[in-house]
Amino acid sequence: MKKTLFVFVITLNVLLGQNFEVDKSRIIDLFENLKKFGVNENEGNDRVAYSDFDIQARQYISKKLEQINAEVYTDFAGNLIAIYNPNNSSLNPISFGSHIDAVPNGGHYDGPVGVISAIEVLQTAHYKKINFSHPLELIVFSNEEGGVFGSRALAGKINNETLEVVTVSGYTNREGVNRLGGNSNRIFEEKRKLGDIHAFLEIHIEQGNNLYSKNIDIGIVEGIVGLKWWNVKIEGYSNHAGTTPMNQRKDAMIAAAKFILMVNETVNSFDGTQVGTVGRISAEPGVPNVIPGIVNLSLELRDLSSEKISMIYNKILENTGLIEKETKTSFSFSPIDATGDPALMDERLINIIKEVSNSFKYSSRTMPSGAGHDAQNMALIAPTAMIFTPSKDGVSHSPKEFTNFDMIKKATDVLLNAIIRIDKIELKN
Numbered sequence: 001m002k003k004t005l006f007v008f009v010i011t012l013n014v015l016l017g018q019n020f021e022v023d024k025s026r027i028i029d030l031f032e033n034l035k036k037f038g039v040n041e042n043e044g045n046d047r048v049a050y051s052d053f054d055i056q057a058r059q060y061i062s063k064k065l066e067q068i069n070a071e072v073y074t075d076f077a078g079n080l081i082a083i084y085n086p087n088n089s090s091l092n093p094i095s096f097g098s099h100i101d102a103v104p105n106g107g108h109y110d111g112p113v114g115v116i117s118a119i120e121v122l123q124t125a126h127y128k129k130i131n132f133s134h135p136l137e138l139i140v141f142s143n144e145e146g147g148v149f150g151s152r153a154l155a156g157k158i159n160n161e162t163l164e165v166v167t168v169s170g171y172t173n174r175e176g177v178n179r180l181g182g183n184s185n186r187i188f189e190e191k192r193k194l195g196d197i198h199a200f201l202e203i204h205i206e207q208g209n210n211l212y213s214k215n216i217d218i219g220i221v222e223g224i225v226g227l228k229w230w231n232v233k234i235e236g237y238s239n240h241a242g243t244t245p246m247n248q249r250k251d252a253m254i255a256a257a258k259f260i261l262m263v264n265e266t267v268n269s270f271d272g273t274q275v276g277t278v279g280r281i282s283a284e285p286g287v288p289n290v291i292p293g294i295v296n297l298s299l300e301l302r303d304l305s306s307e308k309i310s311m312i313y314n315k316i317l318e319n320t321g322l323i324e325k326e327t328k329t330s331f332s333f334s335p336i337d338a339t340g341d342p343a344l345m346d347e348r349l350i351n352i353i354k355e356v357s358n359s360f361k362y363s364s365r366t367m368p369s370g371a372g373h374d375a376q377n378m379a380l381i382a383p384t385a386m387i388f389t390p391s392k393d394g395v396s397h398s399p400k401e402f403t404n405f406d407m408i409k410k411a412t413d414v415l416l417n418a419i420i421r422i423d424k425i426e427l428k429n
């Protein structure tokens with residue numbers, strides 16, 4: 001009995017202890033080739049969703065994946081899917097991937113790093129003949145930058161209205177999906193059920209400066225923040241800027257100035273990583289010699305907890321009451337339908353990523369994601385985790401995006417070996 005246990009422990013150690021390394025030169029090769037589809041005169045990338053560049057890049061990726069005997073197809077939602085399943089396993093897949101579409105004049109890292117690392121995971125699995133019980137599924141999501149379209153389709157969160165949205169390419173989602181080889185008439189069939197996917201993982205550049213500034217190799221995302229937006233209308237009274245005495249004014253712009261500072265102070269008054277922003281403002285009538293009677297501005301709050309967002313919002317409302325009294329103006333708040341609920345990452349997967357990082361002696365830290373990602377939607381249907389890799393100076397959505405290949409290689413090592421461990425465990429929701 002004791003001997004059996006001993007052998008079992010040894011076997012488990014061997015199973016858990018062996019790490020496979022990915023190939024940095026293959027990562028560089030994928031990067032340099034993918035970059036060509038959409039590179040512009042600023043050294044940025046114009047590979048917006050549904051563009052010819054998007055289509056050509058997908059053809060390149062498909063070829064690479066067919067070379068390692070993956071079954072490649074485009075689903076009805078325009079997601080490029082590669083199934084790697086040499087054992088013909090009938091288990092649910094372990095899925096991973098990201099996007100290759102960019103914002104206009106974007107960079108070569110936001111999205112592509114997640115796809116390149118996913119391809120390299122399959123290449124290493126193939127060339128090193130790593131054995132998996134679950135099929136591996138690589139996903140290149142359609143139109144991430146224009147509203148995480150492909151992952152929302154998988155999570156069943158799109159409707160006919162979403163299909164008619166015109167994207168930066170000039171094509172609607174409906175037209176774009178068909179251009180990629182999808183089928184907009186059958187798109188709703190792509191919805192996957194909770195439990196259809198064993199686990200989902202995504203590598204992405206951090207798009208912040210936490211990892212780079214502290215020289216940390218691996219960011220382990222605890223959750224993706226939820227965000228809420230409001231239109232805020234401030235009503236005062238328009239009057240002559242020359243003849244109205246200072247003590248008789250109902251100046252909406254003064255109220256706005258106080259409001260903007262108050263939002264900043266209120267958000268800062270709570271412990272935690274919540275953020276709040278007033279990003280847009282306009283005054284009416286908006287001329288130099290009239291006291292503004294109306295100011296419209298925006299309020300945005302983000303946090304990992306919906307309750308925290310509500311708590312901060314209520315405090316802002318309370319403080320707004322004081323500004324109304326002081327400035328003799330009135331405020332109204334109307335929510336904008338651009339809200340995303342916070343998505344928590346799976347703790348079991350977080351722990352595995354941490355263990356794997358430690359086993360490679362790669363430094364890591366857990367952190368929230370302040371930006372939205374495809375993983376946010378995948379978290380609705382599967383145990384999900386995200387790995388961040390450092391962004392130089394925290395820059396993204398710019399030709400200046402940069403992450404060095406050593407860092408991408410480290411993140412890909414962690415992804416591959418996390419998948420190897422996840423393959424061996426039960427993950428009931």
Ligand SMILES: [Zn+2]
Nearest residue numbers: 110111144204
């Ligand atoms: Zn992205």
